[in-house]
Amino acid sequence: MSNTTKVLPLLEPEVPETVVPCCPPLTERPFTAEEAETAARMFKALGDPVRLRLFSAVASHEGGEACVCDISDVGVSQPTVSHHLKKLKDAGLLTSERRGTWVYYRVEPSVLAAMGKLLTVAPSAA
Amino acid sequence: MSNTTKVLPLLEPEVPETVVPCCPPLTERPFTAEEAETAARMFKALGDPVRLRLFSAVASHEGGEACVCDISDVGVSQPTVSHHLKKLKDAGLLTSERRGTWVYYRVEPSVLAAMGKLLTVAPSAA
Numbered sequence: 001m002s003n004t005t006k007v008l009p010l011l012e013p014e015v016p017e018t019v020v021p022c023c024p025p026l027t028e029r030p031f032t033a034e035e036a037e038t039a040a041r042m043f044k045a046l047g048d049p050v051r052l053r054l055f056s057a058v059a060s061h062e063g064g065e066a067c068v069c070d071i072s073d074v075g076v077s078q079p080t081v082s083h084h085l086k087k088l089k090d091a092g093l094l095t096s097e098r099r100g101t102w103v104y105y106r107v108e109p110s111v112l113a114a115m116g117k118l119l120t121v122a123p124s125a126a
Numbered sequence: 127m128s129n130t131t132k133v134l135p136l137l138e139p140e141v142p143e144t145v146v147p148c149c150p151p152l153t154e155r156p157f158t159a160e161e162a163e164t165a166a167r168m169f170k171a172l173g174d175p176v177r178l179r180l181f182s183a184v185a186s187h188e189g190g191e192a193c194v195c196d197i198s199d200v201g202v203s204q205p206t207v208s209h210h211l212k213k214l215k216d217a218g219l220l221t222s223e224r225r226g227t228w229v230y231y232r233v234e235p236s237v238l239a240a241m242g243k244l245l246t247v248a249p250s251a252a
């Protein structure tokens with residue numbers, strides 16, 4: 001047996017460029033054009049029924065992450081699933097990490113929380 | 127002066143057909159196709175920067191409602207503003223009521239709260 005041990009590099013999850021939180025609650029003050037661009041990108045990503053099903057399949061999966069093999073049960077082809085998962089990643093809603101054969105997708109709780117915060121009702125507007 | 131008093135009929139806000147809350151938190155379990163259709167419609171309505179600015183302008187306006195005259199400052203034409211407000215109404219995010227010359231738009235806090243709930247992190251997924 002060799003004395004040299006090989007340390008496998010830890011795979012860092014890819015961090016999307018679109019960083020949330022971006023914006024105050026929608027009820028706090030009118031959004032600026034820039035805030036609206038960022039937040040609209042996230043809402044648009046969830047504005048498709050197939051993407052929303054994939055997103056909730058990942059979000060509700062054990063441990064908050066899922067392999068493509070776990071979540072392809074939405075009645076569309078595998079390339080379509082991959083296409084939609086890429087859109088969710090581009091919007092900053094999912095991160096992915098390859099482990100062996102499979103790519104695992106994960107919902108960042110902070111992203112969900114930030115989007116939820118957008119939709120809170122500010123005290124002044126209640 | 128006449129003794130007969132004219133009672134103006136109260137205008138009921140139009141209630142959209144798309145009723146929320148529709149769905150459990152996205153992290154609770156995979157959405158069904160039907161749930162995804164309903165929720166995606168709401169997210170899609172917010173997935174456009176101009177609509178999002180109009181929506182936040184209404185949501186953050188004094189008293190939670192605004193006249194078109196209050197919120198047209200988003201750099202698009204009046205017909206475009208009307209078009210986007212109609213889309214927000216169709217998605218069940220705004221209600222409207224005509225009072226005199228103007229149509230007033232209002233965000234239903236229950237709709238905002240329901241959308242916010244979709245994005246809460248379920249304890250099992252945290």
